[in-house]
Amino acid sequence: MxxxxxxxxxxxxxxxxxxxxxxxxxxxxxxxxxxxxxxxxxxxxxxxxxxxxxxxxxxxxxxxxDADIIDVVHKQADMLFHTSNWFYSDEASLLAEALVVNSFPGKVFFCNSGTEANEAAFKLARKYAISRDKQNPIMLSLTNSFHGRTVASMAMTGQEKVREGYGELLSGFEYVEVNNEESLEEAFERNNGNIAGIIMELVIGEGGIIPLTQSFVNLARKLTQENDALLIFDEIQTGMGRTGRLFACEHYGIIPDAMTLGKALGSGFPIGAMIVSKPFAGVLGPGSHGSTFGGNHLATAVAYETLRILISREIVxxxxxxxxxxxxxxxxxxxxxxxxxxxxxxxxxxxxxxxxxxxxxxxxxxxxxxxxxxxxxxxxxxxxxxxxxxxxxxxxxxxxxxxxxxxxx
Ligand SMILES: Cc1ncc(COP(=O)(O)O)c(C=O)c1O
The missing domain is CATH 3.90.1150.10 (Aspartate Aminotransferase, domain 1)
Structure with missing residues (x-):
């Protein structure tokens, strides 16, 4: 070797x-x-x-x-990296609690990247829709969006160039024009409300830094509620203080049904998360989803420290x-x-x-x-x-x- x-x-x-x-x-x-x-x-x-x-x-x-992040990496690495989700974890439970306390009432799923958090959100929306007797429900997203490189995240990504060259990926995805309220209403009407959910970045990132308008997000909240569909905020890029609030949804005063995180959550240590609001927190029950590495001791200890630093040093x-x-x-x-x-x-x-x-x-x-x-x-x-x-x-x-x-x- x-x-x-x-x-x-x-x-x-x-x-x-x-x-x-x-x-x-x-x-x-x-x-x-x-x-x-x-x-x-x-x-x-x-x-x-x-x-x-x-x-x-x-x-x-x-x-x-950052000295405190390095310290936590050293201390946790000295103790324990990984055991698996077959056991309880102090570090994962503490991070989940801190995320919920600082966002909205609900529960958390951990994974290793942004795209996996979005895959989890897609599965959550589909599972809920199917439990409500929706047949082949549609997942909506926005035209300039970017949600990741795995297959469902790629299918939710509105930028065609990301999907190019792979043929037809999955059916059941439609795209709404950014900040176009008519296009959003029309998508719900066209599908007779047979919508699993809509995923959106509150500030379109890779697609060119385009903040969503308040009225567009308000309408998304209203239509998802009226049609028993999930409103999912992809805060993988906007989260962890990037926009001047811990999460960008605070600017809009709207609580989503699920929110996905990644990127800055671990300060460079790979981790993704999905926070699911209380009414939907039981949808993904035992055996319905999982991840070997997701929520391991080292990743969650580093992410907890990241959150602690962002808040305690008044960085945001x-x-x-x-x-x-x-x-x-x-x-x-x-x-x-x-x-x-x-x-x-x-x-x-x-x-x-x-x-x-x-x-x-x-x-x-x-x-x-x-x-x-x-x-x-x-x-x-x-x-x-x-x-x-x-x-x-x-x-x-x-x-x-x-x-x-x-x-x-
Ligand atoms: C808004 C958004 N969602 C999802 C992703 C995918 O995250 P990852 O590369 O960690 O899978 C990205 C990455 O750029 C992103 O900007």
């Missing part, structure tokens, strides 16, 4: 070569390999410093290598001030550079929409030491850690402006 273990070498070209040889090519990585992180900073294998405005795609909301409370700073500066850039079409989002979940493809802006920013990503062809997504300081935001936006200026000439 030892001959097969490739030693870590610090040169990017070697890492790239090895990756090309041994990893399937389903990603198109940027030209960087990171070696370590500290707060909002990342350092690559050549020790170049970057400001992280991507957070591992909305995962490291507390920045990198500070997001609106940081957000205001960002929006003020970004709107100044919008007024100055006509290639900026729109600045939108909530909290530190921000998108800048350009009149030009945004990929080269992301590539140039990376060269200048700012990590961010391009999404929906023309949008740059800005998602700094929630505990970043104003000075660092300013430094990052100076880099962003420098790159925009280059693209304007």
């Amino acid at each position: 030892s001959d097969l273990v490739v030693k870590t070498k610090d040169k990017l070209s070697e890492i790239k070569e090895r990756s090309a040889k041994y990893l399937i090519g389903n990603y198109a990585p940027f030209d960087v390999a990171f070696k370590y992180g500290a707060g909002e900073l990342l350092f690559d294998v050549n020790n170049k410093q970057y400001i992280d405005f991507l957070c591992g795609v909305a995962v490291t909301n507390l920045g990198h290598c 409370e500070n997001v609106p001030a940081l957000s205001q700073f960002m929006f003020t500066r970004l709107n100044v850039l919008k007024a100055k550079y006509p290639i900026i079409k729109d600045v939108r989002g909530i909290g530190l979940h921000i998108g800048v929409d350009f009149t030009i493809p945004s990929k080269s802006i992301a590539v140039e920013c990376l060269k200048e030491g700012l990590v961010l990503n391009s999404t929906a062809e023309t949008v740059i997504r800005l998602m700094p850690p929630l505990n970043i300081g104003i000075e660092r935001l300013d430094e990052a936006l100076n880099i962003f402006e420098k790159v925009i200026m280059k693209h304007t000439q």
Whole structure:
């Protein structure tokens, strides 16, 4: 075995070569390999410093290598990683309690990723609908949405490019236009109310940072209640303080029937969760669903600490001030550079929409030491850690402006 273990070498070209040889090519990585992180900073294998405005795609909301998170990882790893769901777990029960206390009355299912949380929500909606004698009930979602890469999550994903090349996946999925109330009403009418549920991101993420309107979400709540269907919020990207509230649904004042979490829940340690409101908490009974790793001791201990830190250090409370700073500066850039079409989002979940493809802006920013990503062809997504300081935001936006200026000439 030892001959097969490739030693870590610090040169990017070697890492790239090895990756090309041994990893399937389903990603198109940027030209960087990171070696370590500290707060909002990342350092690559050549020790170049970057400001992280991507957070591992909305995962490291507390920045990198928080001392308390590291401490919990060490302590829990010393004690116990995994036993299985055949036994009770102090850590899983404590995290479930903390999630419920900080969201809405209900119960929790744990898994390992966002897509699995959404698969669980899909199964919950289908099982409930079928128990109510609905025949082949339809699952609704939104046109620009992204819900994951497993088969039902992919089928719920409204962006066609994600489903392309796999033929017909599953039947029973329909898409409603984002913020189009007529399209939503029409979907319920067309199906005579034979709807299992509707899943929605309150701020469309991968699809270009588009906040849903209050009246659209109100209507979704009303129609699901009238038709005995489930309203599911996918808070995998918007959750854990990203929008300036612990969960984005707090902005809307609407409690869903189920809410899915992932990404920042574990600060980078893989974990997903579904919180199910009280009336539906008994739908998935013994044997109806499960996960080997889901809710293991290590993952739930880290997630509990993440939640504790977000709340006890008042990190979420500070997001609106940081957000205001960002929006003020970004709107100044919008007024100055006509290639900026729109600045939108909530909290530190921000998108800048350009009149030009945004990929080269992301590539140039990376060269200048700012990590961010391009999404929906023309949008740059800005998602700094929630505990970043104003000075660092300013430094990052100076880099962003420098790159925009280059693209304007
Ligand atoms: C809103 C949303 N839902 C679901 C997912 C899928 O999560 P995961 O990649 O952990 O399976 C993502 C990932 O980007 C997401 O942004």
